[in-house]
Amino acid sequence: VTADQSVADAAFVVAGHPVAALPKQDGAGKLAVLATTRLEGDSGILTWFGAPPSRRLVLTVGNLGSAPVKDPVFQVGTAHGVYAPQWEERQWRGTIEPGRKARIELPVELTAGAHGDYQVSLKYGTKVLAEQPWGVGRPWGVTLFWLLLCLVVPAAVFRIGMAVVDKVRPRSAHAAARPRRRPDRFAGVTARLPKLRRPPAPSEGPAPAGGTGSTTTAALPWFTPDSAPSEHRPTTKGHS
Structure with missing residues (x-):
């Protein structure tokens, strides 16, 4: 047979099994x-003083589709505790060819003063690609600042109040009558003047070696010289 050949698609039906059409190729890339x-x-x-914590989410993705993926836009979500994640768009600059892989780094940043256990999620399109836990420490610098503020502010208010009370309280009559002492204007000039030295006093001659000084015995105030007590005559003063 030398006739022309022709090709035609025919449905192949298997008895007892359902039949469905093949998925259409849309020509888009698929990341995993x-x-x-x-x-x-x-x-x-x-x-440590309340600045927003930040990290870089690093992962390796591959293109499993039949078309290249250029400048893909990811969604990065952060969730705290049982709350739903808050998504933010992050675009990666580059092209991933079919059958190739690439290392992707995306910035992740929390709010100021955030602390506790967080969950970081990465989504491309409608599919969540990865999840990563993140434990954030407490900013103890903020706590220390509030403690110091609670101590300094009352002390400053107390000092200001005492100064105001000292200014407005009435003065006593004795304090008002006492004149204020004015500073001496010539104190500095007097201190710079040269000091005069006193001449030494004339030295007295030495006392004569053979001279004897007269010694006097002080009598008691309630005795006279002739009535002073002795060994042979005891005193009778004070007895009636």
């Missing part, structure tokens, strides 16, 4: 996570 996701980066000293 190929490695474990992780959070990189650390917090600085400002985070």
Whole structure:
């Protein structure tokens, strides 16, 4: 047989099995996570005082579709506790060819003063690709600031109140009558003047070696010299 050949599609029916059409190829890429996701980066000293904590979500994705994916837009969500995640769009600059993989880094940032256990999720389109837990420490610098504020402000208010009371209280008559002492204008000039030295006093001659000084014995105030007590005559003063 030398006739022309022709090709035609015919449905192949298997008895007892349902038949469905093949999915259409839309020519779009399909991303999938190929490695474990992780959070990189650390917090600085400002985070200890309430600055927003930030990290980088690092993951490796591959294109399982038949078309390249150019500048894909991901959605990064952060959830605290049992609350639903809050999604934010993050665009990655680059092209992933079919059958290729790429390393993607996306920034993740929380609100100021955030602390506790958080869950970071990554979504592309309508599919969640990865989830990563994140434990954020408490900003103890903020707590220390409020403690110092509670101590300093009452002390400052007390000092200001005492100064106001000292200004407005009435003065006593004795304090009002006492004149204020004015500073001496010539005190500095007097201190700079040269000091005069006193001449030494003339030295007295030495006392004569052979001279004997007269010694007097002080009598008791209630005795006279002739009535002073002795060994042979005891005193009778004071007896009636």
